[in-house]
Amino acid sequence: MTVFLQSLINGIISGSYYAVLGIGLTVTWGVLKMINVAHGDFYMLGAYLFYTFSRIAGLPVVPSIIMGVLGVFLVGMLLQRGIIAHALGREAFGNSPFIITLAIGIMLENIAQIIWGENNRGVPYFNETVFEFGGLTMAAQRLIVAAIAFATLIAVMILIKKTRFGWAISATAQDRFSATLMGINTNRIYMVTFGLAVALAAVAGCILAPIYGINPWMGGSVQLKSFVVCIVGGLGSVGGSIVAGILLGIVESFSTQFFGSGWQNVIAYSLVLVMFWVRPEGIFGKKH
Amino acid sequence: MKKKFIALIMTFCMIGCLTGCGKAAGSESSAKEQGTTGEDVIRIGVSGPTTGSSAEAGVHVNTGIQMAVDEVNTAGGIEVDGVTKKVEVIYYDTGSNAQTGLSNCEKLITSDKVDFLFCESFNSAVGIATMELARKYDIPMATLEPVSSAISDKIAEDLDTYKHFFKFGWDSGAYGETCSETVLELVEEGSLSLPNKTIAVCADETDYGRSNIESVVSHLSEAGYTVVSENYWEFGSTDLYSVITDIKNSGADMIFSCSTTPATGVALIKQLKENGLSTMPHMAIYFPFQPEFVEQIGSDAEKLLCTPMSVDTDNSESDKAFAEQIKAYNGDDITFDHMDGYSCTKVVLESFKKAASLDADKWTQAMLSEEGYDTPKGHIVFEASNHTTITGDGYVPVKAAQIQSGVNYCVWPESSKTGEFIPFE
Amino acid sequence: MLRIKNLNAYYGDVQVLYDVNVEVNDGEIVTILGSNGAGKTSLMKTICGIETRRKGVIEFNGENLINLPAHKLITRGITLTPEGRHLFPELTVRENLLLGAYAINKKINDTYEKVLEMFPRLKERLSQFAGTMSGGEQQMCAIGRALMSNPTFLMLDEPSLGLAPNIVEQVFDIIKKINKENGITVMVVEQNANIALQTADRAYALENGEIKMSGDAKDMLRSPDIQKLYLGL
Numbered sequence: 019m020t021v022f023l024q025s026l027i028n029g030i031i032s033g034s035y036y037a038v039l040g041i042g043l044t045v046t047w048g049v050l051k052m053i054n055v056a057h058g059d060f061y062m063l064g065a066y067l068f069y070t071f072s073r074i075a076g077l078p079v080v081p082s083i084i085m086g087v088l089g090v091f092l093v094g095m096l097l098q099r100g101i102i103a104h105a106l107g108r109e110a111f112g113n114s115p116f117i118i119t120l121a122i123g124i125m126l127e128n129i130a131q132i133i134w135g136e137n138n139r140g141v142p143y144f145n146e147t148v149f150e151f152g153g154l155t156m157a158a159q160r161l162i163v164a165a166i167a168f169a170t171l172i173a174v175m176i177l178i179k180k181t182r183f184g185w186a187i188s189a190t191a192q193d194r195f196s197a198t199l200m201g202i203n204t205n206r207i208y209m210v211t212f213g214l215a216v217a218l219a220a221v222a223g224c225i226l227a228p229i230y231g232i233n234p235w236m237g238g239s240v241q242l243k244s245f246v247v248c249i250v251g252g253l254g255s256v257g258g259s260i261v262a263g264i265l266l267g268i269v270e271s272f273s274t275q276f277f278g279s280g281w282q283n284v285i286a287y288s289l290v291l292v293m294f295w296v297r298p299e300g301i302f303g304k305k306h
Numbered sequence: 307m308k309k310k311f312i313a314l315i316m317t318f319c320m321i322g323c324l325t326g327c328g329k330a331a332g333s334e335s336s337a338k339e340q341g342t343t344g345e346d347v348i349r350i351g352v353s354g355p356t357t358g359s360s361a362e363a364g365v366h367v368n369t370g371i372q373m374a375v376d377e378v379n380t381a382g383g384i385e386v387d388g389v390t391k392k393v394e395v396i397y398y399d400t401g402s403n404a405q406t407g408l409s410n411c412e413k414l415i416t417s418d419k420v421d422f423l424f425c426e427s428f429n430s431a432v433g434i435a436t437m438e439l440a441r442k443y444d445i446p447m448a449t450l451e452p453v454s455s456a457i458s459d460k461i462a463e464d465l466d467t468y469k470h471f472f473k474f475g476w477d478s479g480a481y482g483e484t485c486s487e488t489v490l491e492l493v494e495e496g497s498l499s500l501p502n503k504t505i506a507v508c509a510d511e512t513d514y515g516r517s518n519i520e521s522v523v524s525h526l527s528e529a530g531y532t533v534v535s536e537n538y539w540e541f542g543s544t545d546l547y548s549v550i551t552d553i554k555n556s557g558a559d560m561i562f563s564c565s566t567t568p569a570t571g572v573a574l575i576k577q578l579k580e581n582g583l584s585t586m587p588h589m590a591i592y593f594p595f596q597p598e599f600v601e602q603i604g605s606d607a608e609k610l611l612c613t614p615m616s617v618d619t620d621n622s623e624s625d626k627a628f629a630e631q632i633k634a635y636n637g638d639d640i641t642f643d644h645m646d647g648y649s650c651t652k653v654v655l656e657s658f659k660k661a662a663s664l665d666a667d668k669w670t671q672a673m674l675s676e677e678g679y680d681t682p683k684g685h686i687v688f689e690a691s692n693h694t695t696i697t698g699d700g701y702v703p704v705k706a707a708q709i710q711s712g713v714n715y716c717v718w719p720e721s722s723k724t725g726e727f728i729p730f731e
Numbered sequence: 732m733l734r735i736k737n738l739n740a741y742y743g744d745v746q747v748l749y750d751v752n753v754e755v756n757d758g759e760i761v762t763i764l765g766s767n768g769a770g771k772t773s774l775m776k777t778i779c780g781i782e783t784r785r786k787g788v789i790e791f792n793g794e795n796l797i798n799l800p801a802h803k804l805i806t807r808g809i810t811l812t813p814e815g816r817h818l819f820p821e822l823t824v825r826e827n828l829l830l831g832a833y834a835i836n837k838k839i840n841d842t843y844e845k846v847l848e849m850f851p852r853l854k855e856r857l858s859q860f861a862g863t864m865s866g867g868e869q870q871m872c873a874i875g876r877a878l879m880s881n882p883t884f885l886m887l888d889e890p891s892l893g894l895a896p897n898i899v900e901q902v903f904d905i906i907k908k909i910n911k912e913n914g915i916t917v918m919v920v921e922q923n924a925n926i927a928l929q930t931a932d933r934a935y936a937l938e939n940g941e942i943k944m945s946g947d948a949k950d951m952l953r954s955p956d957i958q959k960l961y962l963g964l
Contacts, residue, residue, distance in 0.1 A: 138569035140602035157580035201805035201834025231569040274548030
């Protein structure tokens, strides 16, 4: 029973940050109607900024996270407004966000390597305590990760459903033409939404940095997992990403319990295949 | 129009950045001097990882190689076939990818026309692939750090193809021997308690990881130990939660781990601690000696048993001297990778000197000389049957150490001991 | 109120409007007739500044709109109910209506009440997702949404599209009402010439991107050319 509970708790914890990652990608799709294959690289950038602020500048953990996320938010907005928005209209790029974001991703990886070097960087755990009770083991770091992740999820839901700005984002996602007629500056919405989406990836990057370490290529596996969450939850659906993220975390956790660590990724991606077969639009996606 | 112009500028900036970055990443991709012809230089080719998960090690090996070459050149060079020649090195990056390694080596042999090739400086998996080129090309070749027994086996099975091929890395069997001998001795002494004789093993999912673990397992199985948990993680991964959960659930008495990625090592130790396993007996192969690991792990690696302890700057005068040499050369702190790169290159160049020729047969004869070569790494002699470095007392020692208050103390073999083992709680 | 002079518009290199001249005076209902492909929607998009490249003068209350970004139109008191309604399908009727007032920062409760009074059917469906309503109800909602910002100038692009004749009548009754009671100037672009000419004060005929005819709506209703081209007589 404790093994089951331990797996479940571990699964929910990892699920929470999978959800945060997935939302960023799904919002990019839903609002800007584009795939961002550099999503994982913004996760990486967030981790590096956190490292810079906490290790090099010596700021405490919380301000470092805030600065890291803010930094990525600004970089994201700049890239969207400066490069992506212009490039998508040009014939030369073939209107392909895939190519443009691929280029941005490579650029970010190389820039990271130049600035911070290819060595792995580490940051200390926010808290070294390990709790043990009733046969369950829980590291304080993991709980903090889950707490921040869930808080972020709630904040995003509130932003989208309750704020005027969140409405504007939904409207732009559903009908850009109409949104413009309502007085919504959709170019600005695109810019800010992209910034927000990659900032979410940065949140995950900051809180996971102590556990997984930092290197310029760490975005790769994160990109894949984000896609899985996005597709299973339904492209464009925030609620779907949350459910799918937690589902992925739990499935991964239990599958490693019973099948061993080697099968972890196989089972996760099988989930995608099953979803494509049974319900291609994802859990909360719309049928087209 | 203005928008088009801006987009164009952005594109060029991006492209410029990408190409510039590409060059920076493989910064040591060409140490070739322009304008030298093939005749008045001895050309050495090196293919190894300077980017990716093994980047740290690969870069350090190359530093060691270059230091040895610079030393020889400063002393005037080497006389071969009546002419004194300087030595020049060409480095290519593999990113730990076998395909890249193969194309690097082909280029080094056919286009750069090297006189000697280190077909792989670090990753066993790539070395196993690139050694196949000995079938196609008959030039002096060697693998530098790769340790996988598969390489030695291939050489032994086909000495005709591999007659000019050498493996500087000792055989993974050496790790198995060191680990099991160390542990069995400690158990006999009473300082280590493994009541159920059960072990958990885990490593990189690479030839290096697998072959080392295999030899540990086979040596300990002979002594009656059983494996209750065996896991391999993706090379470079730091997400080890599932592995550790498995180890925890297995209830093993002791862990044996192996990785060449310091970040993985750090994650392993930290995540073991997260799961309340920090006092579990643990012996680790390779990563505890990487400075990046030492730097990041702080006091969490206390009492960790580890091998190979090849650099002992606290108790070995020669190691201390070598450390100063490296520090003076480019400011690096000494690592085994520096030592290996330097020592192996020295042997290759000494052999050319001894042979007084670039002829492959003469060079091979010199390499196989029974008196061997003295290097910082140890006394290098090759086993004739498989052209692999012999390990043990008087040759290249594979020592085991324990980390105590941040310092490595050798606890095995008896003859090299510099400290007493402190029991795990 | 609105003066369009020598308006030329292009999708990329393809020209879709040729020297269009249209005038709408305060308090009028003006209709622009056109069959499929005549350029009606292009004209709407061009006035709004969406998608097309434009050259010419679009003067609204003395201001040239040609340099105004599309999303600022509503701040000048101009709203459009687009062809096909373009409601936000995943938002409720209530949310759609409230979004109509997105650009207005003042209190809108009065306007909201008035709009609901004008469209009692919407009042019944406030929590329903806009995408699930019938065509006629969606049209009502679209017009209601346009009114939420208290515009002075309302444009409608083919409001009769896909609606049953009796619903079409209701829609045009509402257009008349909006014009007479609320004093809102209206410009309707339509394929259904009959009802458009009966409702409007003046009319223009758009063909292949060019204005071919213009004049009093009732006169045009009786004109034999119009009758042949648009009324199928």
